[in-house]
Amino acid sequence: MSVKPRPGRVAGKKVLITGAAGGLGEAMAFMMAREGATLALTDIDETRVADLAWRVNVQTPGSAFAYAHDVASEDDWARVIDAAAADLGGLSVLVNNAGVGGPLAFVEQDTVENWQRQYEINLRSVMLGAKHALPHLRAAAPASIVNISSIAGLAAAPGMGAYNATKAGVWMYTKTLALEAAKADWNVRCNSVHPVFIKTPILDPFIAMAGGDPDKAAERLARGIPLKRIGEPDDVAYCVLYLASDESKFVTGSEFKIDGGMTAQ
Numbered sequence: 001m002s003v004k005p006r007p008g009r010v011a012g013k014k015v016l017i018t019g020a021a022g023g024l025g026e027a028m029a030f031m032m033a034r035e036g037a038t039l040a041l042t043d044i045d046e047t048r049v050a051d052l053a054w055r056v057n058v059q060t061p062g063s064a065f066a067y068a069h070d071v072a073s074e075d076d077w078a079r080v081i082d083a084a085a086a087d088l089g090g091l092s093v094l095v096n097n098a099g100v101g102g103p104l105a106f107v108e109q110d111t112v113e114n115w116q117r118q119y120e121i122n123l124r125s126v127m128l129g130a131k132h133a134l135p136h137l138r139a140a141a142p143a144s145i146v147n148i149s150s151i152a153g154l155a156a157a158p159g160m161g162a163y164n165a166t167k168a169g170v171w172m173y174t175k176t177l178a179l180e181a182a183k184a185d186w187n188v189r190c191n192s193v194h195p196v197f198i199k200t201p202i203l204d205p206f207i208a209m210a211g212g213d214p215d216k217a218a219e220r221l222a223r224g225i226p227l228k229r230i231g232e233p234d235d236v237a238y239c240v241l242y243l244a245s246d247e248s249k250f251v252t253g254s255e256f257k258i259d260g261g262m263t264a265q
């Protein structure tokens, strides 16, 4: 099916976002739709992603499709990429955004199950996504892959072993993909984005640790951040918008820190 083009910074781009029903995915979806993209919004939570697509379509009619998608499953990737490419008429941007944190666990209390879950959802999914999307991305070039890592992929913290390791893996694997694509002259770029604490449901455990008070949790989390606040979802979405657009046509294999200056210290 062909979708009517709309103007904007990503006009005509056909964008698949995983984990779209979460805080960052939702901000990216509304922003990219406003800027002219058509969207395949995917999430393991079928109800919430269908609701998001409905709300995006109220803003920009006909711009969003929703798919149930477990990024840990290769069968799901094959099915969803085929369906999305058919619905959008191709695929020019893949945003690997789905991710999970685990329970905080020091090494002697950590478990194989925790590592396996974070490895499959945070890191292996990026390989599966690239593998299955690349035939479509190459056909629609100039194309872009944007991988959502974390500041935790660049700087470690006690008790966050699996998250640190999987997000660091996303950072490095992004460079592998960028170099493979450049070597093959596919005109497909690949970059990673590294947010610090951003106001989304992924911070719920920190709110629980602050006695259920979101303001207290935000104030505590902001203590190490030079700009003295945690981030808003749009702070990340603007970076993803740039990397999805052809404005970033000379940018590949790079990491973008959205951290209020935290790692400048």
Ligand SMILES: NC(=O)c1ccc[n+]([C@@H]2O[C@H](COP(=O)([O-])OP(=O)(O)OC[C@H]3O[C@@H](n4cnc5c(N)ncnc54)[C@H](O)[C@@H]3O)[C@@H](O)[C@H]2O)c1
Pocket (backbone or CB within 6 Å): 018, 019, 020, 021, 022, 023, 024, 025, 042, 043, 044, 045, 069, 070, 071, 072, 097, 098, 099, 100, 101, 121, 148, 149, 150, 151, 194, 195, 196, 197, 198, 199, 200, 201, 202, 203
């Ligand atoms: N919010 C932050 O502070 C922050 C900081 C750094 C990095 N990140 C990263 O940003 C990305 C988005 O996080 P968010 O803040 O929007 O969190 P979120 O918890 O609001 O959203 C994550 C989404 O991923 C989905 N998901 C979980 N497992 C999945 C699976 N197996 N398959 C498909 N979807 C799955 C969830 O249903 C949810 O909608 C994640 O990769 C996260 O690690 C977030």
